[in-house]
Amino acid sequence: MADSAQAQKLVYLVTGGCGFLGEHVVRMLLQREPRLGELRVFDQHLGPWLEELKTGSCWGSLWWRGCGRFPNPSQAGIPTPAVEQMMLVSVHMDGSRPVRVTAIQGDVTQAHEVAAAVAGAHVVIHTAGLVDVFGRASPKTIHEVNVQGTRNVIEACVQTGTRFLVYTSSMEVVGPNTKGHPFYRGNEDTPYEAVHRHPYPCSKALAEWLVLEANGRKVRGGLPLVTCALRPTGIYGEGHQIMRDFYRQGLRLGGWLFRAIPASVEHGRVYVGNVAWMHVLAARELEQRATLMGGQVYFCYDGSPYRSYEDFNMEFLGPCGLRLVGARPLLPYWLLVFLAALNALLQWLLRPLVLYAPLLNPYTLAVANTTFTVSTDKAQRHFGYEPLFSWEDSRTRTILWVQAATGSAQ
């Protein structure tokens, strides 16, 4: 491996590289991808943590090399991107393998920006997306970012000759469906009636379909594109904003959270570090295992226990001082349905004046109240995935993050 790592330096592009998952993918690539030569981090909002790369506080000896333009993509006939901010950082991972990290502020809905970022990349990990089940963004915007953005990424690969594309899909491509059918310990082949109405799962399903359908298309130079899609269940870990929201809500209620969903409704969860690791491995193995992996979907899984959404959250919020009240839901389900519908109505009525987007709405209630758990080893069989972080590790890391993010260390 050391010799081949010396021989071949690869250019990776991570779209959405400053998001919750994207940041972990970026860090994982820097730590664990021996063939990494250049890493392009593409995002609409560049995170301040990228600055750490310059100061060396992240991974040993990193240093700033100065500002520069993105490598000229004109060889591929692509116009130079109209991006607002770029920087070049040189990262020395172990004293012998310098990796150039290029941060690109850009928008996946802008085809020319995407094409310019993709030009010359060997591998694209496309995690950028608008994750909105609360009604913050319009259905049109969700479609533009998640579907048109993905189309732009695929077309950029085809035009510029990039052959390997890993797409971050979602469990929601499958379900839970609007009928509330349980998906219990299901795998990639489990039959399930996927019915999508909400803009977010609709957009993820369509985007995933585009990615899988593009597998085998000839890219510039004549070789086939190889694609696969990873479907995380609910991701948790350092940087999980909803976990922080739950903590704050608990604080407002005097340190108490009130059980809303029966403990028997199990919800699939997966640690962000393992999801990132799965992306890195899938991207690494796509070339060698193109026939097996091309056009395939993989659920993301690890050793996280099957629990209800609220009980699972308490694994982290409990050590931060919150308590979940009630062995059973305190409110009757019909009342929750009523409150969720009321929230939806208020959101609609208030929209001209203010954005009202609470956690509880008919869609989130349906998701939280429907069992959806996966049990599969497909990623292990196809590309040798084993979780990098045990449940104990994942739990500890998440607790430390919640404590630090909320100042709740006890």
Ligand SMILES: NC(=O)c1ccc[n+]([C@@H]2O[C@H](COP(=O)([O-])OP(=O)(O)OC[C@H]3O[C@@H](n4cnc5c(N)ncnc54)[C@H](O)[C@@H]3O)[C@@H](O)[C@H]2O)c1
């Ligand atoms: N969070 C979860 O539980 C979960 C579960 C399954 C799948 N996913 C998928 O994982 C991916 C990442 O989700 P996340 O939870 O990290 O969300 P996130 O919002 O933290 O990250 C998404 C990133 O994409 C960027 N982005 C959004 N619109 C963009 C645009 N037009 N152009 C460029 N960048 C843009 C955002 O700035 C953000 O940094 C998404 O595709 C999401 O659908 C998330």
Ligand SMILES: CC(C)CCC[C@@H](C)[C@H]1CC[C@H]2[C@@H]3[C@H](O)C=C4C[C@@H](O)CC[C@]4(C)[C@H]3CC[C@]12C
């Ligand atoms: C009824 C309330 C008390 C609780 C509301 C919880 C609700 C906000 C949670 C429950 C399940 C969560 C989703 C689930 O983890 C999986 C995903 C898939 C991913 O692609 C995007 C995020 C999403 C939809 C989670 C959003 C928050 C949900 C609905």
